[in-house]
Amino acid sequence: MNRANPDAIDESKTPPSGVDFLQLDPAARADGVGVTDWLTGELRVAIDDGRLPVGTKLPATRELADGLGLSRGVVTEAYRRLGDEGRIRGRGRAGTLVEAAARARATPPAGRSAPGADAAIFDRAPAAGLVDALRELPARIDLSPGRPDLAAFPRAAWLRAERAVLEELPAHVLGYPDASGTPELRAAVAGWLARFRGIIVDPGEVIIVAGVAQSLTLLAHLLSRSGVDRIAVEDPGSLGARESLRAWGLATPPIPVDDQGLDVAALDASGAQAVLITPAHQFPTGVALAPERRHALLDWARRTGGLIIEDDYDAEHRYDRAPVSALRCLDPDLVCYTGSVSKTLSPALRIGWLVPPARLRDQLAGLKRDTDLGNAALPQLVLAQMITTGALERHLRQLRRQQQRRRDAMIEAVERHLPGAEVHGAAAGVHLTITLPAGADDVALAAAALARGVKVHPLSWHAQRPGPAGLVLGYAATPGAVIEEGIGIVGETLADQGAR
CATH class of the missing domain: 3.40.640.10 (Type I PLP-dependent aspartate aminotransferase-like (Major domain))
Known part of the structure; x- marks a missing residue:
């Protein structure tokens, strides 16, 4: 096996024709597609189309690697990518579980209106309770600032600390x-x-x-x-x-x-x-x-x-x-x-x-x-x-690495879909701000984006004096693939407004 290439098939094993789990077969992948990209894509599609519903426990990395005749590093990397996207999450001894599909929140909860029906919130002048009211509105993609990744809460570390406290209390x-x-x-x-x-x-x-x-x-x-x-x-x-x-x-x-x-x-x-x-x-x-x-x-x-x-x-x-x-x-x-x-x-x-x-x-x-x-x-x-x-410090280090990847994904998405926008404040924090080209109306843009299922803050909400139009965008709680989709929708919305 070529250990310098994590995408290599492990020739020291006798690779089977496939496995029962999702009927995965590395030999069936398209020409030119690396095995890591193939495995990540197969698992992603299975999560999003419901074959792997939320809560499903995935095979252990070694088990799946052995079954497919692959390097364990291939499976580990595929799981890491899906974790960054928010689709799966490791739960310690409980294993790796499906966390969410990309469009799991596309349908609003029973008794709630569709996201577009709530865009009228932007008709209100900034005042007490407005940020809280926006926080409560449903949206398929939420890029509001100030949102931490709640799924990253260190449950195992918290439970260990809680047990230690109660034993000595x-x-x-x-x-x-x-x-x-x-x-x-x-x-x-x-x-x-x-x-x-x-x-x-x-x-x-x-x-x-x-x-x-x-x-x-x-x-x-x-x-x-x-x-x-x-x-x-x-x-x-x-x-x-x-x-x-x-x-x-x-x-x-x-x-x-x-x-x-x-x-x-x-x-x-x-x-x-x-x-x-x-x-x-x-x-x-x-x-x-x-x-x-x-x-x-x-x-x-x-x-x-x-x-x-x-x-x-x-x-x-x-x-x-x-x-x-x-x-x-x-x-x-x-x-x-x-x-x-x-x-x-x-x-x-x-x-x-x-x-x-x-x-x-x-x-x-x-x-x-x-x-x-x-x-x-x-x-x-x-x-x-x-x-x-030191548990909090370890958690913070892990969180920084994840947040940096998501920040980078947002900057790249802004460059692709909002080429006239300027990015501010990206070196730190859990959000970044973009200013928009002259003539843009950030409140109208935020309202239209919410009607399409994407929640953002207009920069003008946070200002008391006239200033440039812009958006305040949170990335800490949103996987990279979802950030890409959300910024793409914002870009389409801005283009549509400019065309009118």
Whole structure:
């Protein structure tokens, strides 16, 4: 056998004429088709046409390789490709199972309208609840930003951590927890921030919260109670974060963002007493706040007594650029830092952290206690176990590799199907932004794409001032083949609009 060629037939074996499983026969493949491409294609078609329904257990790689007279590497590579496409997933001892067919969501659930009937959501002006409303709408292909790959949740690692916690758990821990978080998780988070974000913090300074959304709620409550009536936000910036602040009666003056990040001079002129910023990977443009802007922003806070709120929402997800340190590293007294595991593990866990300046810590801890008496302790202890044993770091490394492949697939699809579009912010994160040629209407494009079964965010939704038309596109939760199809539909839709 030629081991330099993984597509080779293993001549050390006596290859049978085929196997019972799907009646696969390598000898029947078309001329010029590599055996890996052939096997991947045969399995893909069988999944999509229903011969291998969701939940079906596939043969072990060695078993299928032996039956077909192939190198095990051929089968392993075919399974890897199908895994990247989201069709199958390894489940440890449970084996490799069929996860989804390419068009498994083509028919909306019973009682729901077809996707096109919901495109009228784009007739509404951006306002509170709009992002949540769009999230709930059915779509065959969902390219919304901010969606992690929920199927990648490390179930086996979580179960091992949960078992280890429960085996050692003293009974008294089952009582009411410390409202600021369990000591174990606060210590684990402090270690995680030191290793991955360069933040040196004592565990006692960390407050465990129900995601970044609760951090913003606590800060909005505290600031509004102390007389602050406005928190400046990046423009473009997160619609959801903006509406969360407005729900507390706070104005959100827009501060322009350019290729260096937030315009600090414009912030100074706004008269705002606080600013919400995403400096490591700005949402949605993806720019990193330039060093000179960082120092200018800290000077603004010292001079005015303003508060910098740093939302580090996806900083760990970087691919081909050097890490960008957290802003809080430069001056802990001026920056209130917040992050979560929503993009790395799952938003369903509702676990995040808030690291405020020392002067605000007791007040925010009191607000957290008065709000909900603290997060559930057991998930905190399991997450702490995941962090301290290295399981979370291993999961993050695997996730990065998958997300980079999907990001590359999206960039290639944009280049093929949207040749006039410009890609922004692709070096990190779980989404990228494209700006469209002059004259494009991103809201109309998003509505028309949804009518064809593809869900995207118009860039103008996330802006308060006029700006270029574009789309904000998530790739982390979508297999490459589905990304290709979705971007193709968006390209066709844009071409149809231009032809009218």
